[in-house]
Amino acid sequence: MTDAAQRLAQARQRLAAAGQSPRRVGKDRALAALDWVYRWGWSTPAVIDALTGAKRRGLCAKLVQAGLLVETKTAAGRILHDLPQKIVTLSDAGLAEVERRRVDDLMDYSTNPYKVNQAMLRHDLLVQKATQRSLQSGGIKGFLTPRELARKSTADSKQADALWIMPDSRRAGVEVELTAKWDRRLDEFVWRIWQSMTEQNRAMDLCIISSDSPAIIARYKKAFAAGQTVHTWRKDQQSKWHIDRAYTVPDWLPDRMRWVQLKD
């Protein structure tokens, strides 16, 4: 028996001891991949393959081949190296497979891959990759995607790019900032994150802001510094924005912020 065959036999024995079979494991991996795409809206072959822990690529291709996923080429993927060349979405069959296993947390899912906002591909992919890695390393035990958060968001609280559930059950909001915000948008960004962490609305316990721009991180750190003024805005009848009120950033808010410099 070759080494590979021997290893395969040993793996089958371990599965059998755990009451599982290779077929069962394969099916579970496939369902996990489909569920991931359902929750995020789309994903990439690399993320799907990494998600299931497969050492070799192939799961995503198999799902596409099985008609459960649809593979679509991206517009700028061939030009920009940090953009995926292909994305995958659920097919009708894949959607059906996912929904028949869900109890009551169904979401409105479009199987049209061109409804995916390709301008946000890099941003959303960074969030997916960070989530998948944290999940696999044990840094988090669960997460909520923007689609899931959209169902629970309130007017003042910020809908994060993702919400990570830590092993100690603390919730960390994840924000990936690739472009700088200014004036009203920056005020709203600070205000909504602040309101998401008040005692009255503990939507998150801390907030991770990541960016590949050191300048953005420096600017946002300053905006979140204790004592800084943040304005709320209101729109008038002509739909023009005006400063409504001014607030001072409390001392505790900077302690709840975490900053990550992404590599360029």
Added chain:
Amino acid sequence: MGAAQRLTAALLLVLLAGCSSQTEQQMQAQIAQQQAQIQQLQAQVRAYTDASERLDAAASVYNGCMALWGLGAGLCPADSLALGREAAAAGFPGAGWPYWLALIGKLAAAAAAAGAGVGALLAGGGWAWARIAAPEAARTRRAREDIAQAQERAARAAQEAQQAEARAAAATAAAEAAVRAAEKRRAALEATTQDLELEIAALQGQIAELKAEQKLLRGFDGL
């Protein structure tokens, strides 16, 4: 100046006069003779003195026996009375201690013979006076002195005891105060220990949180 001394002085005068008519040997012979005479005279003096003392003592006994109007004289020895009578008649005063001894002895014998309380009292009184009262007075005086000294010592002891008691009370109070202070310090240390334990627990909690966040942020590694 005694006889011996007069003789010695005469001899010295003779020697100093430088009498040359007598030879040295003759002088030495005369001196020896004179010295022998002196010694003889001294022995006679001693004998006379002893005799005088004996006769005075006998007179004392006689007087003691004949005291108190001769009461109980028959109790004294007859030969003592005879000698003492003659001595008293010869002019010996007879007032020495044998007088008292004889008197007391007579009284005691009289009391014992009569078996009477009065006689016993008289004898006892006399005996008491002679043997007890007089020395008793001295003993009483000494006893009083002893009592006074003992009282003085007792007073000093009482004072020392009082002072010792005061010192003991002060020491007890100080010890109790020290115990209270130590208890207070112990309670404060216990409270501080509890505070520190709480602080440590809080810090350990913070460390655990920070480690969890460190692991969390590794999700961005390589991105």
